[in-house]
Amino acid sequence: MARFSELVRMMQRLDDLLSKCTRCGMCQAVCPVFAQSGHEGDVARGKLALLSGLSRNLFAKADITAARLNRCLLCGACERNCSNSVQTLEVFLKARALMAEYGRLPMAKKMLFKRILARPQTFDSLMAWAARHQQLFSKSTLSRLGTSCGRLGPAFFKERHFTPLANPPLHERLPSLSTPGAAGGLRVAFFPGCLLDKVYPQVALAAIQALTHFGLGIFMPQGQGCCGIPALSAGEVETFDELVRHNLALFQTENWDCLVTACATCTFTLKKLWPLMAGRFSEEVGGQIHRLADKTMDISQFLADRLDTASIIQTPTEEPIPVTYHDPCHLNKSLGIIAQPRKLIAANPRVLLKEMACAAQCCGMGGSFGMDHFDLSAAIGAQKRDHILASGCRTVVTGCPACMLQLTDQLSRAGQAITVRHTMEVFAEALVD
Numbered sequence: 399m400a401r402f403s404e405l406v407r408m409m410q411r412l413d414d415l416l417s418k419c420t421r422c423g424m425c426q427a428v429c430p431v432f433a434q435s436g437h438e439g440d441v442a443r444g445k446l447a448l449l450s451g452l453s454r455n456l457f458a459k460a461d462i463t464a465a466r467l468n469r470c471l472l473c474g475a476c477e478r479n480c481s482n483s484v485q486t487l488e489v490f491l492k493a494r495a496l497m498a499e500y501g502r503l504p505m506a507k508k509m510l511f512k513r514i515l516a517r518p519q520t521f522d523s524l525m526a527w528a529a530r531h532q533q534l535f536s537k538s539t540l541s542r543l544g545t546s547c548g549r550l551g552p553a554f555f556k557e558r559h560f561t562p563l564a565n566p567p568l569h570e571r572l573p574s575l576s577t578p579g580a581a582g583g584l585r586v587a588f589f590p591g592c593l594l595d596k597v598y599p600q601v602a603l604a605a606i607q608a609l610t611h612f613g614l615g616i617f618m619p620q621g622q623g624c625c626g627i628p629a630l631s632a633g634e635v636e637t638f639d640e641l642v643r644h645n646l647a648l649f650q651t652e653n654w655d656c657l658v659t660a661c662a663t664c665t666f667t668l669k670k671l672w673p674l675m676a677g678r679f680s681e682e683v684g685g686q687i688h689r690l691a692d693k694t695m696d697i698s699q700f701l702a703d704r705l706d707t708a709s710i711i712q713t714p715t716e717e718p719i720p721v722t723y724h725d726p727c728h729l730n731k732s733l734g735i736i737a738q739p740r741k742l743i744a745a746n747p748r749v750l751l752k753e754m755a756c757a758a759q760c761c762g763m764g765g766s767f768g769m770d771h772f773d774l775s776a777a778i779g780a781q782k783r784d785h786i787l788a789s790g791c792r793t794v795v796t797g798c799p800a801c802m803l804q805l806t807d808q809l810s811r812a813g814q815a816i817t818v819r820h821t822m823e824v825f826a827e828a829l830v831d
């Protein structure tokens with residue numbers, strides 16, 4: 399019964415949100431999926447029109463509604479550009495949750511979320527095993543970017559150029575951290591997230607190096623789980639709830655002033671999506687979620703806005719190397735973090751930031767979107783790749799590990815040896831003890 403009343407509440411909330419859309423079509427111009435497909439159904443207006451009859455369409459057009467909702471990168475461009483402030487991401491995520499409740503999420507996917515992602519220890523062990531044996535199911539692409547592709551399987555697995563899994567992952571190299579800050583200084587909680595842990599531990603280590611350099615205390619509790627975005631974007635809210643509870647409990651065990659992540663998507667999830675779903679929890683847990691979200695920041699924002707990063711800028715001793723920057727959607731469009739990563743890149747005297755055209759255009763990754771809509775994702779990614787190539791830079795920097803995967807795939811498949819780096823790697827290189 400509680401579940402039914404929760405569904406009714408969710409539908410009422412959706413109705414309220416949907417009533418704000420005037421069908422003006424402003425979102426059409428900024429939707430990367432629409433730009434590729436040209437289908438009105440792909441743009442926010444088209445999705446919202448279908449959803450406005452949600453209760454009827456859930457039964458009568460369930461397949462069409464689920465498929466249309468799924469053709470979305472959750473990039474936030476429509477929400478950012480909506481003159482009526484329609485909270486499209488909330489609509490899409492809550493509608494996906496409703497559709498999953500009504501059986502639109504395949505059982506195998508649901509089980510993967512519930513049996514693996516929801517159990518951080520199981521997930522970690524499985525991925526560590528996969529990292530040790532990745533040559534069994536993947537082979538080198540011979541690209542200078544060190545990528546590999548699947549030996550068998552669907553196009554997503556066989557054709558995509560993957561960045562190898564880290565062996566060992568971060569949680570085996572550095573399981574936890576608890577250091578005091580310099581006298582009277584700030585103490586920061588650090589949330590690496592799945593991709594930094596399992597693919598890019600060097601980025602997490604660069605972030606820790608930077609925080610340590612400025613005398614900050616660091617708390618990184620052992621056994622952290624995923625931020626929950628893969629489950630939430632599939633509509634599997636029970637797994638999402640479990641992960642929120644798990645991580646929240648870990649971060650309650652010590653005192654800290656600010657929580658930072660070096661993953662744009664994790665920051666967005668903790669800061670915006672956890673509070674969005676806080677109504678599903680008790681008042682006490684809901685309060686904890688809001689307090690954690692208020693103190694969550696992307697690491698580039700934290701370093702650039704709170705600390706004196708200008709003090710490390712040195713005069714270049716040799717010709718700086720031009721690098722270009724890709725704005726992750728979850729930093730630029732969802733959180734308005736645009737200047738800060740650029741400020742950190744500029745702090746490194748060995749590089750010179752050269753803007754590419756359309757730096758804020760989505761790279762097409764969109765989490766499981768890249769898997770479910772491989773061709774569409776690749777076509778969107780190819781546009782980004784062309785902008786990188788046109789910049790003439792041999793290095794592209796970004797602040798989201800998911801974007802790093804997509805950019806590496808695109809550049810590797812095009813036979814380009816352009817290095818993909820995280821903002822923290824570039825910044826940490828400039829730190830001199």
Ligand code: SF4
Pocket residue numbers: 418419420421422423424425426442443446476479480481482483484486
């Ligand atoms: S979502 Fe916003 S921009 Fe798009 S049609 Fe509706 S009101 Fe217009």
Ligand code: SF4
Pocket residue numbers: 428429430431432440441442469470471472473474475476477486
């Ligand atoms: S979130 Fe992005 S991909 Fe999805 S409808 Fe809006 S603009 Fe299009």
